[in-house]
Amino acid sequence: MSTGHRRHMECEPMISETIDTRLLPVSDQLESWRNWNMPVLDVTSQVPASDGFPAQNRVWKLDNGLLVATTMAPAASTVRSPRLLRQLPVDHWVVSHALRGTVSMETSRGVIEAQPGQTFVLSLGQTSHIRRGQIDRMDLLLSRDTFRDLAPSLDMVTGSVLDSVLGRFLGDFIVALVRWLPRLPDSDAPRLTAAVSKLIAACITPSAARLDAAQGLTEVGRLERVRQTVRSHLQSPRLGPRMLSRHVGMSRSSLYRLLASEGGVMSYINRHRLTEARSRLADSRNTQTIASMAYDVGFADPSTFSRAFRTMFGVSPGETRAATRKLGAPYPALPGPSRQTNTRFADLLCAA
Numbered sequence: 001m002s003t004g005h006r007r008h009m010e011c012e013p014m015i016s017e018t019i020d021t022r023l024l025p026v027s028d029q030l031e032s033w034r035n036w037n038m039p040v041l042d043v044t045s046q047v048p049a050s051d052g053f054p055a056q057n058r059v060w061k062l063d064n065g066l067l068v069a070t071t072m073a074p075a076a077s078t079v080r081s082p083r084l085l086r087q088l089p090v091d092h093w094v095v096s097h098a099l100r101g102t103v104s105m106e107t108s109r110g111v112i113e114a115q116p117g118q119t120f121v122l123s124l125g126q127t128s129h130i131r132r133g134q135i136d137r138m139d140l141l142l143s144r145d146t147f148r149d150l151a152p153s154l155d156m157v158t159g160s161v162l163d164s165v166l167g168r169f170l171g172d173f174i175v176a177l178v179r180w181l182p183r184l185p186d187s188d189a190p191r192l193t194a195a196v197s198k199l200i201a202a203c204i205t206p207s208a209a210r211l212d213a214a215q216g217l218t219e220v221g222r223l224e225r226v227r228q229t230v231r232s233h234l235q236s237p238r239l240g241p242r243m244l245s246r247h248v249g250m251s252r253s254s255l256y257r258l259l260a261s262e263g264g265v266m267s268y269i270n271r272h273r274l275t276e277a278r279s280r281l282a283d284s285r286n287t288q289t290i291a292s293m294a295y296d297v298g299f300a301d302p303s304t305f306s307r308a309f310r311t312m313f314g315v316s317p318g319e320t321r322a323a324t325r326k327l328g329a330p331y332p333a334l335p336g337p338s339r340q341t342n343t344r345f346a347d348l349l350c351a352a
Contacts, residue, residue: 014060014062014181014182014184014185014186014189015060015186016058016059016060016181016182017058017059017060017061017348018056018057018058018059019032019033019036019055019056019057020055020056021033021052021053021054021055021056022054022055022056026050026051026052027052029052029053029054029055030043030045030049030052030053033053033055033073035344036057036344036345037078037344037345038084038344038346039084039087039088039346040080040084040088040090040124040345040346040349041078041079041080041084042078042079042080042081042084043076043077043078044076044077044078044079045074045075045076046074046075046076046077046131047074047075047076051074053073053074053076054074055071055072055073055074056070056071056072056073057069057070057071057073057345058070059345059348060181061348062189062192062193062196063146063189063190063192063193064143064146064193065142065143065145065146065147065193066140066141066142066143066146066147066193066196067092067139067140067141067348067349068138068139068140068141068177068178068181069138069139069141070136070137070138070139070178071135071136071137071138071139072135072136072137073134073135074134075101075132075133075134076132077129077130077131077132078128078129078130078132079128079129079130080124080126080127080128080129081127082127085125085126085127086312087312087313087314088313088346088349088350089125089271089275089312090124090125090275090346090349090350091123091124091125091144092123092124092125092141092142092143092144092349093121093122093123093124093141093142093144093147093154093158094121094122094123094124094139094140094141094142095119095120095121095139095140095142095170095174095200096114096119096120096121096122096137096138096139096140097117097118097119097137097138097139097170097171097174097175098114098115098116098117098118098135098136098137098138099116099117099136099137099138099175100116100134100135100136100137101116101132101133101134101135101136101137102114102115102116102132102133103120103130103131103132103135103137104130104131104132105120105122105128105129105130105159106128106129106130107122107126107127107128107158107159108126108127108159109158109159109160110159112159112160112161113161114161117168117171118161118162118163118167118168118171119161119162119167119168119170119171119174120160120161120162121154121157121158121159121160121162121204122158122159123155123158123159124141124349125144126158126159138174138175138178140174140196140200141349142154142200144224144227145231146193146197147197147200148224148228149197149201150197150200150201150204151224152224153201153204153205154200154204155224156204157204162203162204164203166202166203166204166205167203167204169203170199170200170203170204173199177192177196222248222250222258223258225248226244226248226250226255226258226259226268227272229244229247229248230244230268230269230272231272231276233247234272234273234276234297234298235296235297235298236298237298237299237300239269239298240265240266240269241255241256241265241266244265244269269298270308271312273297273298273299274297274308274309274312274313275350276297277293277294277297277305277309277317278309278313278320278350279350280293281293281317281320281321282320282347282350290302290305290306290317290318290321293305293317294306294317305317323347
C-alpha cells in the first residue's frame with residue numbers, strides 16, 4: 001500500500017449513525033423515534049400530536065465499548081422498565097450533559113433533577129423513569145467490559161449529578177469532544193477511548209463523604225467480580241454455580257443470595273451468554289455460523305440456543321442477523337460525515 005493511500009485512509013473522518021425524524025411526515029415522526037429507541041427505552045411524547053416529534057439522534061462508535069451520542073428532541077418521558085431490561089439486558093453507563101432542558105430522573109436510588117449545564121450518570125442496567133423538557137443533550141455510553149476498571153467508581157455515582165468542579169469539567173470535555181468528533185480521523189478512535197477512560201476516572205474519584213456513605217455497598221464490588229468471571233468463561237459449558245463460586249471465592253449460598261434479584265445463578269449466566277450472542281449477530285462483519293456461535297457462548301446445542309434466544313429477544317438468531325444485514329436507507333442522506341440509519345439504537349449498543 002502506498003504512503004499516500006495509507007495517509008488517505010488514516011484521515012477518513014469518523015462517521016455517525018443518524019436518525020432525523022424531521023425528514024419524515026409529521027404523522028410518522030413519533031413512531032419512528034419510538035422504534036429507534038425500543039427496546040432500550042419506551043418513549044412517550046409530552047407535546048401535542050399535531051406538533052409531530054421533530055428529533056435527531058447522532059451516534060458515533062469510537063471504539064469497542066464507547067459510543068458518543070447527541071440528542072435534540074421535544075419534551076418526553078422515557079422508561080427503562082423491568083420488561084425492557086429482560087428484553088435487552090445491556091448495562092452500559094450513560095454519562096450525560098444537557099445544554100438545554102431540565103431532566104427529572106427516578107432511579108433505584110431515588111429522584112434527582114439535573115439542570116442545563118449539569119452532568120449526571122445513569123445505568124441502562126437499572127430501571128429508570130425520566131421526565132424531561134425539550135432537550136439538547138450529549139452522552140457518553142460506556143460498556144462494562146471496556147470500562148470495567150472504573151466499575152466501582154461509576155456504580156457509586158450512578159443515579160447522581162456530578163456537581164463538583166471536576167464534574168463540571170467533565171461536562172465541558174463532553175461538549176468539546178462532540179464539537180471535534182466530526183473533524184477527527186477514524187484512526188484516532190482507540191487513543192481517544194483510552195483518554196476518555198482516564199479523564200472519567202479523574203473526574204469521578206469518590207470524595208471522602210461519598211466513600212463514607214458507600215461503606216455498605218460492598219455487594220457492588222462482589223457483583224462486578226461475578227460479572228467479569230462470567231464474561232471470561234462464557235465459552236465453558238461447565239459454567240454454573242459450582243464453577244462460578246470457586247472462581248470468585250464465594251460460597252454457593254452467598255452466590256445464590258447475591259444473584260437472587262437477577263433471577264438466580266443460571267438465569268444470570270444465560271442472560272450474559274445470550275447478550276454476547278446478540279452482540280455478535282448485530283456486528284455485520286461477523287461471519288460466524290449461528291451453530292458455531294451457539295457452542296461458542298456455552299450452549300450445548302444450537303436448538304437450545306435458538307429457543308432461549310427467541311424467548312429473551314422475541315426473534316430468532318437468524319432473524320436478528322438478517323435485520324442487521326438488511327441494506328438500504330429509507331431516508332435521504334444528511335450532509336457531512338453522517339449517514340441516516342435504518343438500524344436501531346439497541347443494535348449500536350449491542351455492537352459496541
